[in-house]
Amino acid sequence: xxxxxxxxxxxxxxxxxxxxxxxxxxxxxxxxxxxxxxxxxxxxxxxxxxxxxxxxxxxxxxxxxxxxxxxxxxxxx
Numbered sequence: 001x002x003x004x005x006x007x008x009x010x011x012x013x014x015x016x017x018x019x020x021x022x023x024x025x026x027x028x029x030x031x032x033x034x035x036x037x038x039x040x041x042x043x044x045x046x047x048x049x050x051x052x053x054x055x056x057x058x059x060x061x062x063x064x065x066x067x068x069x070x071x072x073x074x075x076x077x
Contacts, residue, residue: 015038047068
């Protein structure tokens with residue numbers, strides 16, 4: 001989830017919220033373009049953690065529940 005207004009082009013490009021498997025400092029190793037993490041607290045993404053997962057036999061699918069990280073975010077206009 002992202003707060004604020006973003007263009008479709010920005011939304012298509014994933015934010016660097018992950019680390020490279022190898023400790024290279026450049027971001028050219030990815031097979032896709034990434035955008036840097038926003039320094040503004042108003043543009044930081046919300047962080048979710050996997051809370052639980054179970055198999056629903058009647059629907060034959062996995063059901064997962066995520067909880068948002070309790071972090072204080074400043075109010076945005």
